[in-house]
């Protein structure tokens with residue numbers, strides 16, 4: 001449980017579930033909700049990427065390739081959102097994917113999408129906590145986590161659980177935002193807006209996360225810096241939040257938008273400032289058990 005100061009909410013599992021239940025319709029309006037990606041992540045802009053949909057899918061492709069996922073693999077999508085990546089893996093790689101989320105609304109949508117895409121035999125979705133997963137030891141070939149581990153107060157607890165769930169030789173692949181340095185005193189407010197707005201307790205430092213992976217037992221963890229690849233998405237999010245902010249402020253004052261949704265806007269503005277100033281970046285960790 002986390003409380004940064006008395007103005008801030010307590011970031012426990014219930015709060016994170018509530019955050020995703022309430023913000024789901026707004027993610028649909030303010031981010032991409034194309035019928036193919038169903039992604040709640042940044043996406044990677046490579047040289048030939050034409051639009052946000054391609055960027056979102058390209059992130060799935062990159063992770064899948066570096067983790068070497070095969071059609072015979074069993075994958076755990078830890079923090080699966082509405083199931084976009086799980087469905088992509090099942091459809092494009094052929095692997096079997098289990099997704100867990102804290103949000104009931106996300107779960108309902110993920111299940112509907114599985115039916116719509118005729119993929120119910122290869123994907124299944126549950127409400128579950130990736131810190132205390134209801135699966136046996138050594139039961140997955142791959143643990144996959146896009147922009148979900150940031151919600152864990154102590155990242156090492158997630159890493160321990162992922163290690164327990166992986167068979168020997170299995171791989172963990174984590175894509176997320178990371179701190180590239182300590183925030184200056186003058187950046188405390190910005191960092192706090194980012195954390196509170198996105199229901200995050202903290203961002204891990206790259207070196208700390210790598211140390212934690214080694215401590216847990218992952219063999220030669222690798223880090224891929226993808227900050228440049230997400231910059232365009234970070235800017236798009238910033239611009240959308242900037243435009244929406246004055247309207248959201250009025251709607252919030254009139255009680256039409258709850259605080260938990262309203263705080264998302266300032267966080268969307270803060271995230272780009274943090275990337276631009278070099279405080280935060282985006283990357284992927286890959287580790288083998």
Ligand SMILES: C[S@@+](CC[C@H](N)C(=O)[O-])C[C@H]1O[C@@H](n2cnc3c(N)ncnc32)[C@H](O)[C@@H]1O
Pocket residue numbers: 013016017020038039040041078079080081082083084085100101102103106128129130131145146147148149151152
């Ligand atoms: C930003 S969304 C990312 C969703 C998805 N990975 C994607 O790329 O579209 C973060 C997800 O992490 C999940 N999450 C956060 N903490 C979790 C926990 N302790 N156990 C399971 N899921 C969690 C949320 O429920 C949400 O689905």
